[in-house]
Every structure is written in structure tokens, then in C-alpha cells.
Amino acid sequence: MSNQTLITNYYISHRDELRGYVRSRLGDNCQVDDIIQDVFLKLLCSKKMITEITLPSLVYTMMRNMVVDHLRHHMAVEHYEHYIKGVCSNVVTEDLVLSIQEILEIMENGLARLPENCREIYRMHIYDGMKVGEISRALGEGYKSVEHRLGSARKAMRHYLCKYA
Numbered sequence: 305m306s307n308q309t310l311i312t313n314y315y316i317s318h319r320d321e322l323r324g325y326v327r328s329r330l331g332d333n334c335q336v337d338d339i340i341q342d343v344f345l346k347l348l349c350s351k352k353m354i355t356e357i358t359l360p361s362l363v364y365t366m367m368r369n370m371v372v373d374h375l376r377h378h379m380a381v382e383h384y385e386h387y388i389k390g391v392c393s394n395v396v397t398e399d400l401v402l403s404i405q406e407i408l409e410i411m412e413n414g415l416a417r418l419p420e421n422c423r424e425i426y427r428m429h430i431y432d433g434m435k436v437g438e439i440s441r442a443l444g445e446g447y448k449s450v451e452h453r454l455g456s457a458r459k460a461m462r463h464y465l466c467k468y469a
Contacts, residue, residue, distance in 0.1 A: 307354050311347050329371045339370045414464040418457050426457035
């Protein structure tokens with residue numbers, strides 16, 4: 305039996321059970337079906353050998369990791385929103401409010417100051433939402449090299465953007 309057939313049959317026969325697993329961790333969230341779909345899409349695109357014995361463990365491990373990633377992202381967004389609300393709780397005057405165009409210009413000016421190899425990685429991470437592993441595969445470069453240059457770019461951009469805070 306091919307991997308694709310095995311994965312498809314497992315999805316069809318365990319779909320409700322998998323939804324319950326993810327829903328029990330996220331609550332009634334619209335991301336439940338998206339997470340399950342992402343897991344099976346990654347499995348279908350995988351070239352690794354998958355057997356009937358390893359598939360359930362692999363599915364649940366991947367789902368658990370995606371749920372944790374989702375919760376981490378959600379916590380980071382909440383933390384950021386809390387921070388913004390705290391900072392913006394003072395009276396906001398019109399001269400303090402930047403337009404989206406002004407923010408984009410500031411970002412582009414900051415990006416122009418970065419070395420080209422850092423700039424490209426930073427753009428891929430911020431604008432395309434790519435993770436370090438995805439960027440390293442897309443560029444054909446080592447994970448640690450990409451991670452280091454992204455860290456350098458973030459530090460430089462934070463330093464540059466502090467002038468506007």
C-alpha cells in the first residue's frame with residue numbers, strides 16, 4: 305500500500321477522533337480543521353517511509369506540535385496587544401499617530417540599512433511569514449547561518465526603530 309493511500313485511509317477513518325483531540329486542546333477554535341489539514345498535507349508531501357504502525361504516533365506528534373505552535377503564537381499576539389494597549393492608554397494626539405504609509409517608509413528605510421543577505425532573510429521572515437527552516441531550504445543555505453543573520457537583522461531593525469518609538 306502506498307503512503308498516499310495509507311494516509312488518506314487513516315484520515316478518513318480517524319477524522320472525528322483527530323478533531324476531538326485538537327478541539328480538546330484549543331477549545332472551539334476555527335483553527336481545528338486547518339491544523340488537521342496542515343498535518344495531513346505535510347504527511348502527503350513527505351518522501352519518508354510511513355507504515356501503519358508509525359502513522360498514528362506521527363500524526364499525533366505533528367498535531368501536538370502544531371497546537372503548541374498555535375498557542376505560542378496566540379500568546380505572543382495577546383502579549384503584544386496588551387503591551388500596545390498599555391502604551392497607547394495615554395491620550396493619543398494626532399501628531400503621534402503614524403499612517404500606514406509612514407510606517408512602511410520607516411520600515412523600508414531601516415531595511416535599506418541592512419546588508420543584502422540579512423535584508424532578504426528579514427523580508428522573507430516578516431513579509432512572507434516564513435520560518436528559519438523554510439528560509440534556509442528556499443535559499444539553499446545552512447539553518448544556523450540563516451538563524452544568525454535573521455537575529456542580526458532583527459537586532460539592527462530594533463535599534464533603528466527605537467528612534468521612532
